[in-house]
Amino acid sequence: MTVSGREARAGWLFLLPWVIGFLAFTAGPMLFSLWLSLTHYDMLKPPAFVGLENYREALADERVGTAMWNTVFFTALHVPSQIVLALGLASLLRRAGRGSGFFRTILYLPVMTPPVALAAMFLLLLNGQHGAVNGFLGWFGFQGPNWTTDPAWIKPGLVVMGLWTVGSTAVLYLAALTRVPVERYEAARLDGASPWRQFWHVTLPGISGTVYFTVVVNTIASLQVFTEAYAMFFGARAKQSAEGDAALFYVIHLFQEAFGSLRMGYASALAWGLFAVIAVITAVQVRLSRRYVHYEGDRS
Amino acid sequence: MRGRLLTVVLVVPALVVAGCGGLGSDTSDALVTMGFGLPDEHATARVAVFREANPGVDLRITEGAFDEQQFLSAVAAGDPPDLVYAERRKLGGYAARGAVQSLDACVREHGVDLGRFRDAALRQVTYQGGVYGLPEFSSVRLMIINNPVVRAAGLDPAALSTSDWAGMGALTDRLKEVGDGRVERIGFDPKVPEFLPLWAKANGAELIGPGARLDDPRVVEAVRHTTDLVARQGGWASFKAFRDTFDQFGANNQYVTGQLAAMPMDSWYLNTLATNSPDADVTIVPFTDRDGRVLTESGGQAWAIPKGARHPELACRFLVTMTDTPTWVTAATARRDALAKAGRPYGGTFTGNREADERIFGEVFDPRGNPILAKGVPVVLSLQDKAFALPPSPAASELVRAWEGAVNRVLVGQQSPEEAMAQAQREAERALKRVGGR
Structure with missing residues (x-):
């Protein structure tokens, strides 16, 4: 056996636990759910093959349309607001000097709040009648909306709540900002570039790889939004959100079909539908990244 | 070197897997419940009655609210609890899906008089002529x-x-x-x-x-x-x-x-x-x-025995005991005494068992002059037998x-x-x- 062959074998042996885990806990369940999506299965009787019936039903299901619209709308609000705020905070942190470590910790702490506790807290903070957020707005003469009960404001309210965990993205941006060479700013300043032009032509290209990564990851996470919305609007006993369908996100609908109606086959079809949507959106993002994302040492 | 490498790669995952296998404890001989808690004397005193009458039974109350997903997954996996405590209106669906067993034989063998249960409560646990649960509390x-x-x-x-x-x-x-x-x-x-x-x-x-x-x-x-x-x-x-x-x-x-x-x-x-x-x-x-x-x-909970339960006979004995008239009276008395120690009134216990309610409100009820209980309890009692309930549906x-x-x-x-x-x-x-x- 050659040296490289032995190394390859050792490499695979080291990888074996992960490979086994991947096959048993990711690839296996995915393939099983693909099979289930072609069946009727209520967990108590064996699956019965029905071909593409579940997919046809999903296309005709009015709640799927509502849930998908809610999810895409939320994503379109949530991802840009996360990125803009995280970038702003990271820029401030970079200027924090010796206090940077302290502020970085403070900024990251909320990320560790359990999502259900977060949802319970924001139900109080965002209460339209006596919540702290509207109390704060009231100081400036604004009468805040009913964030948690008015269908028009539920998704913006959830976006506001989502900003609580902006620290994880901000920390990534801070790391990226520190890697942008100082000489480029010096050169830009010598050329008379304003702070805005420096940001646009030096900072943004310099951190575009990180921005791209966070856009992709946050988009996928937003399209799978579930825990906070479920805890806030559906709860343990509620069969249905009391705010109509405004908080019915795609994964919540999927969950209700699976564990409320015991339609594992249909829910599996819904899951593969979401997988397809995420795959298409991610593919578009990858394609766009070739034009807008720059990496150090990239000659293209 | 290669031998040591191989040992590490194979043994570590084996230990991990073995460790996972040891997380659960053997419950094959235990009588296990799901969806029931022990928040007060209504629960603890009745459980004590069962334990006293069945000292050899290893009863394990898995405390926590009923979770439909957890329950059905356990039934589907062939590893259900022996007893489940859930809202009565859900039982029809479980009966239709074959997730819970008929209690007809259990009721017959233990000589349970179904006539003592309130009509609305009993209707909710009756599916296609068979009884699938025994009613517990009853609210109106x-x-x-x-x-x-x-x-x-x-x-x-x-x-x-x-x-x-x-x-x-x-x-x-x-x-x-x-x-x-x-x-x-x-x-x-x-x-x-x-x-x-x-x-x-x-x-x-x-x-x-x-x-x-x-x-x-x-x-x-x-x-x-x-x-x-x-x-x-x-x-x-x-x-x-x-x-x-x-x-x-x-x-x-x-x-x-x-x-x-x-x-x-x-x-x-x-x-x-x-x-x-x-x-x-x-x-x-x-x-x-x-x-x-x-x-x-009317609404409330009921006890039922899931399909595939390991100890259906013991489970039957348990749910018959828990819903029996003397057991309810014992629990009501314990509850009243505990509240009395704290200087608080006892507003009675409303159950799906008419006979138990008659004894509780005749012998145990202790409102201590509380005006809300004095006004409210007679209204509730007058309504219990006039109530309708959502019928079971798959x-x-x-x-x-x-x-x-x-x-x-x-x-x-x-x-x-x-x-x-x-x-x-x-x-x-x-x-x-x-x-x-x-």
Whole structure:
């Protein structure tokens, strides 16, 4: 056996636990759910093959349309607001000097709040009648909306709540900002570039790889939004959100079909539908990244 | 070197897997329950009765609220608990799906007199002629009226009625307090969508059962009536946001603070009020239908034995003991004594067992002059045998979701009552067809 062959074998042996885990806990369940999506299965009787019936039903299901619209709308609000705020905070942190470590910790702490506790807290903070957020707005003469009960404001309210965990993205941006060479700013300043032009032509290209990564990851996470919305609007006993369908996100609908109606086959079809949507959106993002994302040492 | 490498790669995952296998403890000889907790003497004293009578049984109460997903997954995996404690209205669906066993043989062998259970409670656990559960607690729905608020509006609390639907709007307007987009007081809370079955029944319509339709004009009228009451009190968004601020289980509840004038409510809330705000001045009267007849809906839990339970005979003995009359009396006595030690009144225990209630309220009941209990308990007792209950349905969860979703869409202005209930009917038909076809 050659040296490289032995190394390859050792490499695979080291990888074996992960490979086994991947096959048993990711690839296996995915393939099983693909099979289930072609069946009727209520967990108590064996699956019965029905071909593409579940997919046809999903296309005709009015709640799927509502849930998908809610999810895409939320994503379109949530991802840009996360990125803009995280970038702003990271820029401030970079200027924090010796206090940077302290502020970085403070900024990251909320990320560790359990999502259900977060949802319970924001139900109080965002209460339209006596919540702290509207109390704060009231100081400036604004009468805040009913964030948690008015269908028009539920998704913006959830976006506001989502900003609580902006620290994880901000920390990534801070790391990226520190890697942008100082000489480029010096050169830009010598050329008379304003702070805005420096940001646009030096900072943004310099951190575009990180921005791209966070856009992709946050988009996928937003399209799978579930825990906070479920805890806030559906709860343990509620069969249905009391705010109509405004908080019915795609994964919540999927969950209700699976564990409320015991339609594992249909829910599996819904899951593969979401997988397809995420795959298409991610593919578009990858394609766009070739034009807008720059990496150090990239000659293209 | 290679040998050591191989050892590490193979042994570590093996240890991990072996470790995972050791997390659970063997429960093959234990009698295991699901969905039941031990929060007070009603639970602990009854469990003690069973343990005393069956000292050799390793009873394991897995505390926590009933979780449908957990339960059905356990049944599907062939590893169910021996007993499950769940809402009665869900049992029909589980019976239809074969997730719980018939208790007919159990009842026969233990000589259980089913006649001692209240009719509405027993109907909820009876599916296609077979009994699938034994009823536990039993609550009914009644009106709780805030006297000071209603009197301040120049009205007589005792005369406040839910029968005159045409007049309820004006009544609500007199009792509410809404200004500048802010709700300061709810005049009348119809408690929809949760109480829609009661309102529909008040208008002569059923939501579940042969011939029942969610788009029945009488159901649509009930939806319109109740959602209109909400709309005239600031609209759903403000109404619910205000209601969410109630300290419902505290001393500063909505009756004490004057945030609410009147609402229909479950009877268990009387005990909450009596404990937390014994001086709250309230009137407790039955809910009435449009013809002025007394009407109430019954609800509660039941014990059942899942399909594939390892110890069905022991499980049968357990649920018979837990719902037996002497056991209930023992628990009620223990509860009363514990409350007495804290200087608190005992408002009685409302069960699905008529015989037990007669003894509890005849021998154990100790209101200690609490005015809420003194007024409320006789009303509850008078309603228990007049109650209706949602009948069992194999698609109960889906049906409830369909009509609650429909009412919510009307409340937020997404649909008219006709459109919403028509959609709910379509969803209900699909759900029933699925279950029937499978």
